[in-house]
Amino acid sequence: MSKTQPARGMRDFLPADVRKRNYVIGIIKEVYESYGFEPLETPAVENIETLTGKYGEEGNQLIFKILKRGEKLDASDKELADLALRYDLTVPLARVVANYKNELPKFFKRYQIQPVWRADRPARGRFREFYQCDVDAIGSSSIIVEAELCAAGNRILTQLGFDDFVIRINHREILYAMLDAVEIIEEKQTDALVALDKLDKIGSEGVLKEFETRSIDKDAANKLLQLFNQLEDADSSEILLRLSEFVGNHEKGRQAINQISQIIELVGLKSLKIDASLARGLSYYTGAIFEVNVPDLAGSIASGGRYDGLIGMFCKEQIPACGFSLGLERILVVMEERGMFPKELSDSSADVLVTVWNEESISESLKLAADLRKENLRVLVYPEADKLGKQFKYANSIKIPFVCVLGETELAENKVTLKNLQTGEQETLSREEIAAKFK
Amino acid sequence: MSKTQPARGMRDFLPADVRKRNYVIGIIKEVYESYGFEPLETPAVENIETLTGKYGEEGNQLIFKILKRGEKLDASDKELADLALRYDLTVPLARVVANYKNELPKFFKRYQIQPVWRADRPARGRFREFYQCDVDAIGSSSIIVEAELCAAGNRILTQLGFDDFVIRINHREILYAMLDAVEIIEEKQTDALVALDKLDKIGSEGVLKEFETRSIDKDAANKLLQLFNQLEDADSSEILLRLSEFVGNHEKGRQAINQISQIIELVGLKSLKIDASLARGLSYYTGAIFEVNVPDLAGSIASGGRYDGLIGMFCKEQIPACGFSLGLERILVVMEERGMFPKELSDSSADVLVTVWNEESISESLKLAADLRKENLRVLVYPEADKLGKQFKYANSIKIPFVCVLGETELAENKVTLKNLQTGEQETLSREEIAAKFK
Numbered sequence: 021m022s023k024t025q026p027a028r029g030m031r032d033f034l035p036a037d038v039r040k041r042n043y044v045i046g047i048i049k050e051v052y053e054s055y056g057f058e059p060l061e062t063p064a065v066e067n068i069e070t071l072t073g074k075y076g077e078e079g080n081q082l083i084f085k086i087l088k089r090g091e092k093l094d095a096s097d098k099e100l101a102d103l104a105l106r107y108d109l110t111v112p113l114a115r116v117v118a119n120y121k122n123e124l125p126k127f128f129k130r131y132q133i134q135p136v137w138r139a140d141r142p143a144r145g146r147f148r149e150f151y152q153c154d155v156d157a158i159g160s161s162s163i164i165v166e167a168e169l170c171a172a173g174n175r176i177l178t179q180l181g182f183d184d185f186v187i188r189i190n191h192r193e194i195l196y197a198m199l200d201a202v203e204i205i206e207e208k209q210t211d212a213l214v215a216l217d218k219l220d221k222i223g224s225e226g227v228l229k230e231f232e233t234r235s236i237d238k239d240a241a242n243k244l245l246q247l248f249n250q251l252e253d254a255d256s257s258e259i260l261l262r263l264s265e266f267v268g269n270h271e272k273g274r275q276a277i278n279q280i281s282q283i284i285e286l287v288g289l290k291s292l293k294i295d296a297s298l299a300r301g302l303s304y305y306t307g308a309i310f311e312v313n314v315p316d317l318a319g320s321i322a323s324g325g326r327y328d329g330l331i332g333m334f335c336k337e338q339i340p341a342c343g344f345s346l347g348l349e350r351i352l353v354v355m356e357e358r359g360m361f362p363k364e365l366s367d368s369s370a371d372v373l374v375t376v377w378n379e380e381s382i383s384e385s386l387k388l389a390a391d392l393r394k395e396n397l398r399v400l401v402y403p404e405a406d407k408l409g410k411q412f413k414y415a416n417s418i419k420i421p422f423v424c425v426l427g428e429t430e431l432a433e434n435k436v437t438l439k440n441l442q443t444g445e446q447e448t449l450s451r452e453e454i455a456a457k458f459k
Numbered sequence: 460m461s462k463t464q465p466a467r468g469m470r471d472f473l474p475a476d477v478r479k480r481n482y483v484i485g486i487i488k489e490v491y492e493s494y495g496f497e498p499l500e501t502p503a504v505e506n507i508e509t510l511t512g513k514y515g516e517e518g519n520q521l522i523f524k525i526l527k528r529g530e531k532l533d534a535s536d537k538e539l540a541d542l543a544l545r546y547d548l549t550v551p552l553a554r555v556v557a558n559y560k561n562e563l564p565k566f567f568k569r570y571q572i573q574p575v576w577r578a579d580r581p582a583r584g585r586f587r588e589f590y591q592c593d594v595d596a597i598g599s600s601s602i603i604v605e606a607e608l609c610a611a612g613n614r615i616l617t618q619l620g621f622d623d624f625v626i627r628i629n630h631r632e633i634l635y636a637m638l639d640a641v642e643i644i645e646e647k648q649t650d651a652l653v654a655l656d657k658l659d660k661i662g663s664e665g666v667l668k669e670f671e672t673r674s675i676d677k678d679a680a681n682k683l684l685q686l687f688n689q690l691e692d693a694d695s696s697e698i699l700l701r702l703s704e705f706v707g708n709h710e711k712g713r714q715a716i717n718q719i720s721q722i723i724e725l726v727g728l729k730s731l732k733i734d735a736s737l738a739r740g741l742s743y744y745t746g747a748i749f750e751v752n753v754p755d756l757a758g759s760i761a762s763g764g765r766y767d768g769l770i771g772m773f774c775k776e777q778i779p780a781c782g783f784s785l786g787l788e789r790i791l792v793v794m795e796e797r798g799m800f801p802k803e804l805s806d807s808s809a810d811v812l813v814t815v816w817n818e819e820s821i822s823e824s825l826k827l828a829a830d831l832r833k834e835n836l837r838v839l840v841y842p843e844a845d846k847l848g849k850q851f852k853y854a855n856s857i858k859i860p861f862v863c864v865l866g867e868t869e870l871a872e873n874k875v876t877l878k879n880l881q882t883g884e885q886e887t888l889s890r891e892e893i894a895a896k897f898k
Contacts, residue, residue: 041500055839403601
């Protein structure tokens with residue numbers, strides 16, 4: 021007998037799960053479309069070269085690789101795989117932009133909601149198949165893009181019922197300017213950012229240790245940590261002022277501070293705050309970066325940033341780009357824990373059950389169902405002739421709100437008994453009345 | 460530079476493609492839900508043992524296998540793969556039914572619309588990643604299930620705009636009874652069905668050859684082909700009568716003929732016809748089988764049948780099941796060729812473009828966009844400040860119907876010029892008037 025569990029780190033979604041997922045995805049789509057984003061879908065499977073070398077060494081190892089087919093695989097064949105499962109939605113987007121340059125509009129605003137796969141160690145809230153909800157604007161360097169992405173993200177979370185999230189924003193060039201200010205040399209700056217990125221998780225002590233391991237000047241680290249400490253409770257305008265002082269005449273740094281200040285003003289939302297310690301792990305970011313957090317979840321529920329260099333890995337042109345990704349699984353975890361889903365998503369999605377009295381009356385039940393469907397009702401016909409008691413028991417078990425009984429008496433009198441399972445009320449109506457009743 | 464094409468046999472779906480796909484999927488979902496089916500989703504990746512041995516030798520070879528991770532793969536290691544990509548949606552359903560027996564309702568009616576992967580040789584209309592739209596009813600042996608599946612399939616195709624499809628129905632037991640009638644021994648019956656299944660494609664001559672290759676009595680084949688020939692233009696009731704004569708006192712055969720007769724009567728649709736030569740390739744079918752065809756496409760656009768034995772491969776209990784699968788890609792091919800999609804799916808999904816005059820007026824453009832979004836409009840803000848001519852050119856290129864111009868004059872007077880790109884009409888309105896205009 022075959023095993024019946026899904027593969028490790030993968031999940032089956034039973035109807036109530038799917039309904040909850042679709043509820044969230046529906047709101048995400050609706051808001052993104054209201055901001056003029058268009059849907060894109062790419063294959064789950066990519067040529068392996070498309071993915072390798074894009075996510076760093078750690079990412080590379082998490083890619084699911086697909087065995088070559090057909091040919092006999094030689095024992096000495098080192099290249100056993102030619103295809104791989106999509107690791108994220110950003111690299112496929114970059115490939116698509118390069119491939120369809122002449123077909124796509126000058127500015128391509130796309131959203132993409134699809135699963136990705138990573139051979140990560142499964143843990144609470146960490147799966148090997150999970151959905152990303154990405155939104156990206158390609159072709160513009162203007163801060164209009166950053167402002168609209170923040171506004172759309174804010175809108176989605178608000179619509180879902182979140183009221184305590186914070187969108188933290190920073191800028192890669194502010195980070196580099198700070199690192200310059202404390203005299204960390206260019207060769208060590210990426211390492212320093214990787215260490216700083218962990219501040220939330222490992223605290224100041226941890227960051228200091230990471231700096232030591234990577235042979236970065238501890239004094240520099242201390243100066244940065246001291247700054248972050250001072251900025252902790254300050255508001256955005258105060259932080260921007262302090263940062264300006266800290267980076268001094270650093271030209272790119274000043275420009276970046278100015279940009280962030282403009283974005284914050286344009287968006288005009290309380291939920292959007294600058295956080296000078298926000299670094300983001302991925303190396304392809306080049307400008308503004310974001311991360312969205314809620315108090316009751318470690319890690320972010322959304323993140324993104326500007327990456328003006330990635331598409332250039334697939335075509336000669338450098339095409340500016342900026343994007344934002346919502347973590348569907350984490351949003352679902354928090355919403356489930358907080359009880360944020362509309363109650364009806366847990367129940368059967370059908371409106372009414374039509375009973376079946378005996379083999380001879382099947383056609384009557386099917387006819388009634390067809391009539392009710394014309395009134396846009398979702399109608400479940402009990403899928404065999406059986407005792408009415410059993411049919412009611414089934415209706416209760418799937419939490420369907422109404423039952424239309426076609427029993428012996430009803431059939432003889434060409435009537436229907438309509439029972440409301442929530443109130444227990446019931447009334448016997450003619451066939452014509454029943455459709456009108458539901459209107 | 461990395462390659463930019465998708466992997467062989469896989470496709471990218473640009474926005475207009477996704478909109479067309481979602482249009483069809485939306486109708487399929489709506490109809491299935493109106494018949495009381497609930498959504499299910501399973502992982503793309505399954506344990507390899509879940510899939511192997513379920514699709515026959517040919518199917519086995521088309522399964523995409525995923526390389527083991529982490530451990531160093533030994534050259535002599537024959538078991539290089541532990542996971543595989545989903546090959547269809549029926550086997551995962553059987554696994555799910557076995558795994559969640561205690562959580563699922565007694566009758567489980569589910570639909571599932573997800574991609575599957577097969578390492579087939581790509582050809583016109585044949586891809587390595589393609590969607591299946593499956594609907595199955597688990598737990599009932601009643602013909603109510605078959606009748607509802609036919610009615611739902613008919614409804615979907617009608618809603619999509621098809622008016623020339625035929626739902627062909629037959630029954631495995633009728634086929635066996637016919638084979639018994641012409642004295643083909645049991646051991647050869649599966650081979651005979653495989654050959655008969657190809658009648659559409661290879662004609663009588665071809666079938667005869669296949670019988671010869673498989674050492675099945677040619678006389679038997681001739682008798683069957685003669686029967687099919689006689690039945691070709693007959694209507695369903697005549698065919699049923701002739702079949703009854705042909706199978707004589709064969710008990711299972713007579714029962715099956717009776718069942719099909721009842722199903723046809725219950726459904727009461729002209730599009731549903733018995734076809735005694737319909738065999739269906741897959742070996743797991745045990746009862747009624749269906750196939751849906753349109754004149755301008757070789758091969759079926761939907762198919763299905765009853766498979767009362769498959770779930771038993773995953774659990775001790777034999778649980779009856781019957782299902783129907785719509786071939787999304789084929790439906791899309793025919794709809795595209797016939798021009799059956801609503802025209803607007805090809806255009807940008809946004810309703811209006813808001814122009815951006817200069818850096819200082821960005822906030823005004825964003826404010827106007829926010830106001831328009833409150834009226835449930837999908838609003839694209841031009842993503843940088845630029846010459847108005849360029850912004851209009853862009854609006855035309857993406858076929859957006861309206862442009863809201865916030866130019867120098869409009870900004871000075873706190874007004875907006877609304878231009879209808881289809882008619883060329885334009886008028887200048889106050890900020891308050893513009894929202895009302897769209898209502």
